[in-house]
Amino acid sequence: MFRSTEPTQIKMKTIYLLFLFCHVSSSVKHSYKNFVTTTTGVSNTPEFMITLMINDIEVGYCDSNKKFEVKRETMKNILEDDPQFLKEHVHDCFEKLPNIYKNILNTLTKYWNQSGGVHVLQIQNGCEWDENTGEVVGFLQCGYDGEDFMSLDLKTMNWIALNPQTVGTKQIWDADKFAINEAEISITYIYPELLKKYLKYENSSSLRPVLPSVSLLQKTPSSPVSCHATGFYPDRVDMFWRKDGEEIHEDVDHGEILPNHDGTFQMRVDLNISSVKPEDWSRYDCVFQFSGVKKDVITKLDKAEIRTNRVPPSEFPAAVIGVVVGLLLLLVCITGLFIWWKKKKN
Structure with missing residues (x-):
């Protein structure tokens, strides 16, 4: 025996309209x-x-x-x-x-x-x-x-x-x-x-939106890449990651919009790149949007543009050699000073 789906459809429409009404009138x-x-x-x-x-x-x-x-x-x-x-x-x-x-x-x-x-x-x-x-x-x-x-x-x-x-x-x-x-x-x-x-x-038209400064940040090579925007105003904005021009939600973490001390705002959105192949990085970009403003601020996922506190592998040996050479020079100076002082005493 088949049952009519009409009551269910009516109920679903009612729930949808209630949800829509609540969303609009929030x-x-x-x-x-x-x-x-x-x-x-x-x-x-x-x-x-x-x-x-x-x-x-x-x-x-x-x-x-x-x-x-x-x-x-x-x-x-x-x-x-x-x-x-x-x-x-x-x-x-x-x-x-x-x-x-x-x-x-x-x-x-x-x-x-x-x-x-x-x-x-x-x-x-x-x-x-x-x-x-x-x-x-x-x-x-x-x-x-x-x-x-x-x-x-x-x-x-x-x-x-x-x-x-x-x-x-x-x-x-x-x-x-x-x-x-x-x-x-x-x-x-x-x-x-x-x-x-x-x-x-x-909200007057004479007040123009202030565009942000956008940076790509990463703590370690295995950490997510954070797209960080700061200095923007007002706070009616959206920011997200795209792949091949389409917004993505998987492996993405959205941060809250936070106030700066000067009255502007900042926010971030993180992308987990652990599963992204190096050759696919160019397919990703971070998009910053002002509500009601057509022009977006787009930042490409580029390893060369990522800011980090870690020492790049290419610079690490040079840094170590520099420290070692400095210590050796200091040791030579101390030894020479000691010999000079000893001869003078004798």
């Missing part, structure tokens, strides 16, 4: 984070420092020593287009915020009877914005002397004491409705708007 989240550090009793360090991170990339820094740095070209464009915003931002970093956080730290040390010594107040605040759903999730967390201290519940607009010692401080902070309202406005409205503004500048 969330794209962006983050805006301020890392604030205020200290007392620490020498050779600014009493106040703040670092701004967007999508976990440092875009700006300032401190109470009047140091102001803009790390990303996008942030420079925003500040240049809005001089008033720049003026207010510099004033906040140099004057307003250091005084606010210094007063908080002094209040804490007095409340806990901590006179003198080193004390550190750390605050992380910001938001995450889902580009697809529009949902904004804010956060404000405090640390004191290396331990979790307090966090703000944005639903109830009350502080949460993260250890028993902070219960008394929570009651005092809960009573300061003005400060809570200021924090709510910043986290709920100001930060999301700044984040969206930054991303708008970031």
